Amino acid sequence: MCSFLFTNKTVNGDVRHNKFLINRGPDSHSVLYSHPYTLIHYLLGITENTVLQPFEKNDICLLFNGEIYNYDRNLYLNDTHYIAESYIEHGSNFVNYLDGEFSVCLLDLKKQILVVSSDIFKTKPLFYSIENKYIGISTFKTPLQDLGFSDIKSFEKNKCLVIDLQTLTVKEIKSVYTFNITQYKNSYDDWIFAFEKSIQKRTLTNKNLFIGLSSGYDSGAICCELLKQYKKFNVYSVIGNENDDVLNKRFEIIQNNNIKFTKINKNEELYNTHNNYINKNTEEFFYTINSSSSDYKERIKLSQDGGSNWFSSVCSLAKVDNCLICLSSVGADEIISDYGFNGIKYYNHSNFGGLFPHDLSSIFPWNSFYNSTMESYIAKEEYVGGSYGLEIRYPFLDKLLVQEFLNLNHNLKNAEYKSVISNYLKKNNFPFEYNVKRGF
Numbered sequence: 317m318c319s320f321l322f323t324n325k326t327v328n329g330d331v332r333h334n335k336f337l338i339n340r341g342p343d344s345h346s347v348l349y350s351h352p353y354t355l356i357h358y359l360l361g362i363t364e365n366t367v368l369q370p371f372e373k374n375d376i377c378l379l380f381n382g383e384i385y386n387y388d389r390n391l392y393l394n395d396t397h398y399i400a401e402s403y404i405e406h407g408s409n410f411v412n413y414l415d416g417e418f419s420v421c422l423l424d425l426k427k428q429i430l431v432v433s434s435d436i437f438k439t440k441p442l443f444y445s446i447e448n449k450y451i452g453i454s455t456f457k458t459p460l461q462d463l464g465f466s467d468i469k470s471f472e473k474n475k476c477l478v479i480d481l482q483t484l485t486v487k488e489i490k491s492v493y494t495f496n497i498t499q500y501k502n503s504y505d506d507w508i509f510a511f512e513k514s515i516q517k518r519t520l521t522n523k524n525l526f527i528g529l530s531s532g533y534d535s536g537a538i539c540c541e542l543l544k545q546y547k548k549f550n551v552y553s554v555i556g557n558e559n560d561d562v563l564n565k566r567f568e569i570i571q572n573n574n575i576k577f578t579k580i581n582k583n584e585e586l587y588n589t590h591n592n593y594i595n596k597n598t599e600e601f602f603y604t605i606n607s608s609s610s611d612y613k614e615r616i617k618l619s620q621d622g623g624s625n626w627f628s629s630v631c632s633l634a635k636v637d638n639c640l641i642c643l644s645s646v647g648a649d650e651i652i653s654d655y656g657f658n659g660i661k662y663y664n665h666s667n668f669g670g671l672f673p674h675d676l677s678s679i680f681p682w683n684s685f686y687n688s689t690m691e692s693y694i695a696k697e698e699y700v701g702g703s704y705g706l707e708i709r710y711p712f713l714d715k716l717l718v719q720e721f722l723n724l725n726h727n728l729k730n731a732e733y734k735s736v737i738s739n740y741l742k743k744n745n746f747p748f749e750y751n752v753k754r755g756f
Contacts, residue, residue: 317707319455375426382418433476442471514714525549530755534645551577565747590628603692647712
């Protein structure tokens with residue numbers, strides 16, 4: 317989890333030392349001046365053989381935040397090199413070949429273009445502004461505000477922009493990935509295999525991993541697969557409205573596998589401590605949660621969400637324990653259940669009550685597939701986790717895993733609550749509360 321800033325404006329010390337940028341990249345700070353452009357990168361060193369950014373090769377300058385999982389480690393020193401080589405080979409279509417969680421800002425001085433891209437779900441925050449003869453791209457909004465930009469936009473999900481730097485116009489807009497929504501598969505096997513691979517690719521690291529664990533489906537599946545793959549990781553559980561029997565059985569399994577777990581008991585003092593921390597150490601962000609099938613709307617500050625404050629308590633302990641990478645459960649509720657089942661909305665922001673139609677095109681992409689809770693809860697993980705210098709990875713947002721779910725026959729999707737995860741947990745005899753939405 318890194319951060320960056322690109323602009324053709326003059327950058328002063330206050331902008332360079334923006335605390336939100338620094339918190340996400342505490343390991344090093346590098347600046348490249350290539351008149352009239354300034355490229356600044358703040359590094360969180362996760363990848364082995366880390367190369368400092370901005371990365372230069374030929375006439376290319378690259379800023380990158382995130383992780384790429386599909387590069388050949390025998391051919392490329394790291395994912396930064398892979399991105400640069402992919403651009404050289406494929407041009408601006410290189411983003412279609414990236415499998416990972418990323419935001420990219422690539423300057424081609426020879427062609428005088430800037431290629432800016434998010435991943436499919438925009439898991440890494442990214443903002444931009446083009447005003448008159450000036451341009452700014454940044455991980456956060458405040459550096460652009462401090463530079464004097466006023467019309468600042470949040471970058472779109474699943475988008476790549478090619479910007480002509482001579483005219484400062486967007487010359488091309490393309491999608492990073494196009495999902496196939498044909499529901500033709502009649503077995504959960506391919507989804508389960510893709511889930512196993514999703515965990516595997518996100519844990520090829522020598523850095524310490526951690527998860528938050530509840531009695532819910534999603535965190536249970538991540539925990540189960542980590543144990544199956546003999547990974548070392550820490551577990552943190554905020555004790556609240558949980559199924560105690562399920563949670564205790566999970567703790568017993570974890571303990572038998574010599575995995576460290578920590579229980580966090582909720583109390584007002586702890587909540588207030590982390591609420592104060594979030595207000596001081598995260599850029600202001602508003603959740604915008606709604607439903608495409610009703611007039612329900614919810615707009616609150618990230619710091620007002622209880623989940624963000626308890627996630628901060630988890631991150632603070634993980635940081636003390638020298639953990640750097642969190643595997644998040646975000647995306648499972650949004651994609652697999654739509655916060656409902658069999659047409660019954662468990663929450664008002666559900667779009668279709670989790671009842672998938674025979675013709676998926678009639679609802680795809682539903683509101684929370686890219687926006688609403690998806691956008692809001694990714695921001696929670698990124699803003700809070702990033703403030704501690706922690707990297708968040710999203711197994712349930714793996715593009716191949718999402719693709720496998722979309723291709724499932726609608727009857728298999730609807731067979732039971734979170735059918736793919738339910739089937740996985742039953743197959744692996746891992747404790748869970750059947751057909752109940754509780755925790756995460």
